[in-house]
Amino acid sequence: MESKYAEKYQDRLILGDDGDEDELFDELEKDIEDQFLAKYRAERIQQLKQEITKIKDHSSNINLNDHGNMKTIDTDDELLKETVDSERVVIHFFNPSFSTCRIMDEKLSIISTKHIGTRFFRIEAHRAPFLVAKLGIKVLPCVVLYYKGLERDRIVGFDRLSNSQTNFELEALEELLLDSGIVERRTVDFSNLRNKVQNKVDQSKSDSESDLDM
Incomplete structure (x- = not known):
């Protein structure tokens, strides 16, 4: 030049x-x-x-029950299978009677709607005795982060999220997940996408029923 x-x-x-x-x-x-x-x-x-x-x-392979929300798991075996089958996983071990667990669950649920590349699971601690013992979980809530089947990080109680033990900011939790690499920086409001897909399914059913009525 x-x-x-x-x-x-x-x-x-x-x-x-x-x-x-x-x-x-x-x-x-x-x-x-x-x-x-x-x-x-x-x-x-x-x-x-x-x-x-x-x-x-992601949207073409959408499963309304698996992405963009918190999926409830009932057994150790099911949780192990889901963790192995997914690249990025967030698991919330909780007790529904604990207010701190309810707060953590609510905020993880919000974050799950934004990060479509990560699977979010919840399981009551007493339903996962093998994993609770293997992971040495003693305090709830406990959030364990997995990448390609290996533990990347964990959040115990509200440690690292707030000086308070009664609440924390949503942004603090999301930033910690971002820093760990378990969720990606770019986000999509997956709940909107899921609603659009569900609307299409409902419309399709409605059209089908109308055809049968004729």
Whole structure:
């Protein structure tokens, strides 16, 4: 690119022009900026296309009971299978009679609607005696984070979320999950997508019933 402007400067000198260097520098700077912006735009467009493709892939394989919400698990065996079958997993071991567990469950449920690449499960601690013993869980709520079947981190009580033992901010929990890599930075309100899919299913059923009535 620089040689093009050097040639311009040389041509001007040959034609008897004094050769305004500043003008050439300005042209070069503008050219560089235009090329940089074009490259930047192309990169951002490609990133957006990749994100859209990812969302389409998730939505096309949507299971209304498994993604975008907290799924309740009843046994050790079921929980182990779900954990092995999923790349990113959040498991809430809880006791429904504990107010702290109810608070944790409520906020995890909200976060689960936004992060479609992560599976969120809840299980009452007494229903998972094997895992509770194996993981050494002694305090509830206990949230264990798994990546590719291996424990990445865990949250015990409200430690690391707040100085208070009675409540914490939703953002503190989400940031901790983001930092651990268990949820991804970009999010989608999956509850809206799930509602749209459910509406389509309901509409399809309605249309089918109308056809049968005719």
